[in-house]
Amino acid sequence: xxxxxxxxxxxxxxxxxxxxxxxxxxxxxxxxxxxxxxxxxxxxxxxxxxxxxxxxxxxxxxxxxxxxxxxxxxxxxxxxxxxxxxxxxxxxxxxxxxxxxxxxxxxxxxxxx
Amino acid sequence: xxxxxxxxxxxxxxxxxxxxxxxxxxxxxxxxxxxxxxxxxxxxxxxxxxxxxxxxxxxxxxxxxxxxxxxxxxxxxxxxxxxxxxxxxxxxxxxxxxxxxxxxxxxxxxxxxxxxxxxxxxxxxxxxxxxxxxxxxxxxxxxxxxxxxxxxxxxxxxxxxxxxxxxxxxxxxxxxxxxxxxxxxxxxxxxxxxxxxxxxxxxxxxxxxxxxxxxxxxxxxxxxxxxxxxxxxxxxxxxxxxxxxxxxxxxxxxxxxxxxxxxxxxxxxxxxxxxxxxxxxxxxxxxxxxxxxxxxxxxxxxxxxxxxxxxxxxxxxxxxxxxxxxxxxxxxxxxxxxxxxxxxxxxxxxxxxxxxxxxxxxxxxxxxxxxxxxxxxxxxxxxxxxxxxxxxxxxxxxxxxxxxxxxxxxxxxxxxxxxxxxxxxxxxxxxxxxxxxxxxxxxxxxxxxxxxxxxxxxxxxxxxxxxxxxxxxxxxxxxxxxxxxxxxxxxxxxxxxxxxxxxxxxxxxxxxxxxxxxxxxxxxxxxxxxxxxxxxxxxxxxxxxxxxxxxxxxxxxxxxxxxxxxxxxxxxxxxxxxxxxxxxxxxxxxxxxxxxxxxxxxxxx
Numbered sequence: 001x002x003x004x005x006x007x008x009x010x011x012x013x014x015x016x017x018x019x020x021x022x023x024x025x026x027x028x029x030x031x032x033x034x035x036x037x038x039x040x041x042x043x044x045x046x047x048x049x050x051x052x053x054x055x056x057x058x059x060x061x062x063x064x065x066x067x068x069x070x071x072x073x074x075x076x077x078x079x080x081x082x083x084x085x086x087x088x089x090x091x092x093x094x095x096x097x098x099x100x101x102x103x104x105x106x107x108x109x110x111x112x113x
Numbered sequence: 114x115x116x117x118x119x120x121x122x123x124x125x126x127x128x129x130x131x132x133x134x135x136x137x138x139x140x141x142x143x144x145x146x147x148x149x150x151x152x153x154x155x156x157x158x159x160x161x162x163x164x165x166x167x168x169x170x171x172x173x174x175x176x177x178x179x180x181x182x183x184x185x186x187x188x189x190x191x192x193x194x195x196x197x198x199x200x201x202x203x204x205x206x207x208x209x210x211x212x213x214x215x216x217x218x219x220x221x222x223x224x225x226x227x228x229x230x231x232x233x234x235x236x237x238x239x240x241x242x243x244x245x246x247x248x249x250x251x252x253x254x255x256x257x258x259x260x261x262x263x264x265x266x267x268x269x270x271x272x273x274x275x276x277x278x279x280x281x282x283x284x285x286x287x288x289x290x291x292x293x294x295x296x297x298x299x300x301x302x303x304x305x306x307x308x309x310x311x312x313x314x315x316x317x318x319x320x321x322x323x324x325x326x327x328x329x330x331x332x333x334x335x336x337x338x339x340x341x342x343x344x345x346x347x348x349x350x351x352x353x354x355x356x357x358x359x360x361x362x363x364x365x366x367x368x369x370x371x372x373x374x375x376x377x378x379x380x381x382x383x384x385x386x387x388x389x390x391x392x393x394x395x396x397x398x399x400x401x402x403x404x405x406x407x408x409x410x411x412x413x414x415x416x417x418x419x420x421x422x423x424x425x426x427x428x429x430x431x432x433x434x435x436x437x438x439x440x441x442x443x444x445x446x447x448x449x450x451x452x453x454x455x456x457x458x459x460x461x462x463x464x465x466x467x468x469x470x471x472x473x474x475x476x477x478x479x480x481x482x483x484x485x486x487x488x489x490x491x492x493x494x495x496x497x498x499x500x501x502x503x504x505x506x507x508x509x510x511x512x513x514x515x516x517x518x519x520x521x522x523x524x525x526x527x528x529x530x531x532x533x534x535x536x537x538x539x540x541x542x543x544x545x546x547x548x549x550x551x552x553x554x555x556x557x558x559x560x561x562x563x564x565x566x567x568x569x570x571x572x573x574x575x576x577x578x579x580x581x582x583x584x585x586x587x588x589x590x591x592x593x594x595x596x597x598x599x600x601x602x603x604x605x606x607x608x609x610x611x612x613x614x615x616x617x618x619x620x621x622x623x624x625x626x627x628x629x630x631x632x633x634x635x636x637x638x639x640x641x642x643x644x645x646x647x648x649x650x651x652x653x654x655x656x657x658x659x660x661x662x663x664x665x666x667x668x669x670x671x672x673x674x675x676x677x678x679x680x681x682x683x684x685x686x687x688x689x690x691x692x693x694x695x696x697x698x699x700x701x702x703x704x705x706x707x708x709x710x711x712x713x714x715x716x717x718x
Contacts, residue, residue, distance in 0.1 A: 051467070080465070086491070
């Protein structure tokens with residue numbers, strides 16, 4: 001793939017090596033709020049997210065990036081949350097989303113990632 | 114002044130107690146803000162002093178609030194407190210009259226019968242003997258009731274009682290020993306010297322019939338004195354600290370001193386006024402319905418006082434304020450939890466700059482009234498439809514400010530202790546409201562309402578939609594017809610206990626019908642369980658609370674449940690077996706829509 005001169009290859013931004021994903025934060029949060037593991041990525045939270053009207057933000061994105069170990073994205077999205085609670089109300093898997101986001105915010109408060 | 118070595122345990126214990134109390138109280142009073150200290154001194158020379166004394170009588174002695182929770186519970190606590198007080202006061206008078214001297218040593222009235230045997234010169238002695246013995250008898254009955262409560266607490270209205278700390282149980286043993294020991298000691302002396310009243314003399318005579326009282330009399334007084342001394346020594350480290358502290362708390366409150374933003378000073382008076390009575394355990398729905406332990410108010414206050422880990426009770430609480438309401442000492446427990454939320458929550462790194470770049474919607478034409486639905490109401494489109502329809506029929510000049518979606522009012526974040534971090538949201542919403550030029554802000558959600566009233570500075574009236582609908586009906590802008598259906602009204606926590614608004618809805622609903630009576634109304638209303646203030650509770654635990662609250666609400670089998678909060682409506686709807694409606698939906702159902710006789714003009718020129 002590296003000495004291809006012509007043709008299409010997958011852009012590096014769209015490559016996720018899940019074996020190399022740093023899941024330490026995910027596991028740490030999952031210990032404190034186990035319901036996080038139930039996420040099926042249905043997108044209910046994303047459709048109701050208050051912040052999504054103004055910027056790209058949803059818990060679904062956080063859940064995804066958390067499992068992929070993309071901590072910079074997790075921090076960026078988590079900081080946008082207004083903690084209004086609508087996502088937690090509509091989640092069909094009864095995930096305590098607000099608690100997860102508060103735990104993430106606490107993790108990131110003052111830490112550089 | 115009489116003396117014998119056996120009075121030493123009592124005397125030394127009392128001096129020790131006074132030193133510790135003075136030290137603590139002076140420290141806390143010193144921690145008060147300058148203004149509050151000034152209020153305290155001014156209060157001592159004001160009429161509020163007498164009001165405070167009256168409060169001490171009705172609450173600390175007569176325990177009127179506990180009678181409200183349960184008659185026998187109140188009777189038990191009152192008997193112990195009030196009659197011990199009378200024993201001390203009347204005993205003191207007795208001692209002074211007998212010695213014909215206005216001053217005596219502190220132990221003279223306590224051990225009066227041991228030292229004073231000859232009452233020929235004391236004409237009123239028969240009355241004193243009678244009343245002192247009567248008080249003692251009532252106290253003994255009170256101790257018996259307390260012992261009975263250990264085995265049959267339900268008789269006193271307490272399904273669950275406090276699991277006391279070891280020190281508290283030890284202190285209780287000392288307390289319970291005091292009055293039986295006094296009885297035995299005075300009876301022994303009465304058997305020998307004939308100076309007893311109806312109770313002590315008869316007991317003394319009975320004791321004399323089978324034992325050598327000369328042998329037992331002195332040790333019994335030693336035991337009595339030791340029980341008193343032990344109780345005094347352990348008091349400052351036990352729940353009985355509430356006895357003197359509650360009195361001071363009442364004085365501080367009457368002098369206008371209030372809760373502030375730190376756990377020191379006044380807050381200490383509150384925390385150590387908790388008697389661990391356990392009434393809050395029975396009123397906490399997390400315990401009663403979901404069997405959750407450790408977060409009830411009494412345990413939270415214990416953890417706070419004795420510096421144990423209080424992270425869980427702080428964040429794992431619905432903040433429904435039922436414990437606040439039922440507390441016989443009126444401790445503002447919700448406030449103490451909130452203060453620790455701020456303490457335990459680190460400064461969160463929010464990035465709400467996207468709100469700064471977002472445009473502020475402005476109405477096409479300026480209206481006098483803004484309608485703000487709020488996050489939770491947006492999850493109840495039925496409520497929004499009902500309100501807008503009512504406003505249209507009533508030809509209300511309003512602007513639906515967050516029709517396309519709201520910026521959260523910030524209260525959910527503030528309730529978790531991160532109020533400062535919600536500043537951007539507060540600023541943007543304030544701009545939204547102020548820029549519109551409106552004079553009245555009507556909101557459908559009591560959570561937003563409380564936030565706007567208490568944490569925003571808005572130059573306009575802020576009212577709940579139920580109050581506004583009531584005004585519309587009163588001004589005959591809409592007419593309502595009565596309904597045949599039965600319904601029950603649920604007071605939301607934030608609107609009811611949180612803001613004290615019970616009247617408007619009831620006046621509004623009176624036009625439609627009479628709600629079923631329920632035990633759980635106004636201040637005693639149950640929490641739906643959906644509170645956003647609880648960060649940690651699991652969904653299955655919440656469901657138990659919601660189901661339990663709903664079942665209690667529909668005991669009289671109404672056709673529907675009406676509430677004034679979108680969060681309550683949504684929470685109940687997940688477990689309901691009958692329609693759950695917002696007040697506005699109910700009003701819209703019963704509203705008569707007039708024929709359109711003229712084209713509708715929404716803006717009056």
